[in-house]
Amino acid sequence: MSPSTDPFDLAMRKAFGSETGDPTGxxxxxxxxxxxxxxxxxxxxxxxxxxxxxxxxxxxDGDGDIDIMDVLAATxxxxxxxxxxxxxxxxxxxxxxxxxxxxxxETFDFAVVRGAxxxxxxxxxxxxxxxxxxxxxxxYGEETHGALHRVVDxxxxxxxxxxxxRRQCEQFVRIVEHDRSQIVxxxxxxRRALDLNA
Numbered sequence: 001m002s003p004s005t006d007p008f009d010l011a012m013r014k015a016f017g018s019e020t021g022d023p024t025g026x027x028x029x030x031x032x033x034x035x036x037x038x039x040x041x042x043x044x045x046x047x048x049x050x051x052x053x054x055x056x057x058x059x060x061d062g063d064g065d066i067d068i069m070d071v072l073a074a075t076x077x078x079x080x081x082x083x084x085x086x087x088x089x090x091x092x093x094x095x096x097x098x099x100x101x102x103x104x105x106e107t108f109d110f111a112v113v114r115g116a117x118x119x120x121x122x123x124x125x126x127x128x129x130x131x132x133x134x135x136x137x138x139x140y141g142e143e144t145h146g147a148l149h150r151v152v153d154x155x156x157x158x159x160x161x162x163x164x165x166r167r168q169c170e171q172f173v174r175i176v177e178h179d180r181s182q183i184v185x186x187x188x189x190x191r192r193a194l195d196l197n198a
Contacts, residue, residue: 007101008108012080012101014108016044020043030074033185041071042074044079047067083112087108087116091123093142095145103123106165120144126166169190
């Protein structure tokens with residue numbers, strides 16, 4: 001059977017590859033770096049992330065609370081569901097993946113690292129860089145959608161992708177400027193934003 005060509009499936013492969021080193025999600029998905037402010041991660045799922053989802057979505061082991069055992073209970077399927085509702089849809093990727101799939105995958109992957117709000121801000125700044133003034137508010141709405149559609153229709157989708165990647169890298173550099181302990185991740189983050197890990 002051939003791999004799925006669904007834009008979200010392709011974006012998840014990129015995210016799993018970046019988060020665990022295994023794009024198929026077949027590994028145990030566990031990553032624990034001492035400098036990672038998120039702590040123990042499984043398939044990109046952290047305790048802070050699960051607590052942000054609340055009991056209805058974050059209690060992965062079904063015992064009525066959200067603790068480290070819920071991180072350990074994460075599976076590729078549970079990560080896919082959580083990432084779709086927390087990053088893919090809020091970042092607008094579901095809306096523009098059908099006409100800018102690579103940009104949607106890039107925006108989604110950045111949202112997994114920095115949140116949907118920051119991912120949309122990077123996209124909005126990139127649109128402004130290309131002369132399409134939009135409010136940089138981190139909310140994907142009609143204005144952002146319209147500007148994005150115009151850029152792609154004009155044949156500048158590749159330029160928008162590169163501008164978005166540059167804006168993502170700037171955010172990563174700012175993290176390190178504010179917290180030097182995170183410099184250990186900077187090269188990996190930039191390689192991830194520039195899609196150099198494949």
